[in-house]
Amino acid sequence: MTKSVPHVVREPIDLPQAQVPLGRVHVIVERCKQCNFCIKYCPTEVLEYSEDINAKGYHYPIVADGKEFACVNCRFCDLICPELAIYTTDISDADDTAEASDGG
């Protein structure tokens, strides 16, 4: 017999203060070989392929339109990249507009 368990929704006690980190994506375009790992496994679907190609003929990841503030800096795209072609930095504390227009 299965016991019925009361349905409880638990909210983290620090929810009001919890801050999701904001990351910024850096791509070393000429290293990318278009394996798709970073795009496929980004948990917040930040990335998509560029229209441009690099010197070897590969499309590389860029931040998709509308996803400019979606990167949570989890670093998974970086860790799984076989080419060391992508990484992220934490810009949670930066002045977003100033940072975003700095052009790298």
Add this chain to the structure above:
Amino acid sequence: MSATEQTIQPAANIHPIDRLLRADRLPHILCAGCGIGTVIHGYANSIAASGIDENNHVCVSGIGCSGRAAGYVNVDSYHTTHGRALPFALGIAVHKPELNVTVISGDGDLTAIGGNHFIHAARRNVNLNVICINNFNYGMTGGQVGPTTPIGAKGTTAPFGAVERPFNLPYLAKATGAIFVARWTILHVREFHEALVRSMQKPGFCFIEILAPCPTSFGKSNKIGDGLHEVEIYRERCQVQNGAPHLNDFDIDLLDESKPIVVGNFVDVERDAFME
């Protein structure tokens, strides 16, 4: 703000971990979608996280695409002859015990031509971190079947499918005396990284099997279209069983969709290391 503005191409085109890689040789020669690069990347990250002086890390590889690892890491490294990464590494570990020696090589190099060295290095509990990049075939030479090719999988030397039972590497490593044994895939990058840091900090024979796609040789013969396709198989079928007491059932059958691929940190025990 447009998407292209938000994606920054770093001015110097340097990755934060480049100092531990021979970045002047990047992009490397490995194929698009090959998993070996993720392992090399993970090794560099693990060196940085190990708490061990970076100058005391040494990397030894054998021959094969996996064996190229030694050529891309910016620590003292040795690209030995085929199958001989382990005896070469043993020499370093015994002569200079202050060094932290990691062997990165392929399934063929470590368990076919180098299989005898493997069982005796494990038996003696030599202080080594051994990473076997298992791509189920001899990738470099065009996809011959080897000791880890699953039954039924095709290769250039088995056009109708392999008929021999493959090695179950964690089971072999445990049975022959390894004190740390893990199996992960390149999708489990964080777990692999933790297992490798643990291995670096643990004196004795530590073994990590890491499954990695070889789309060019293995994939092509087995209707696995690209690297991502194989990683998707890992994602769908991997089952984590950390500390599983019995490893004998954990054979890998990549082609039978009904069978799980069991991964995890399986063994973590203490035993006196060789010459200690």
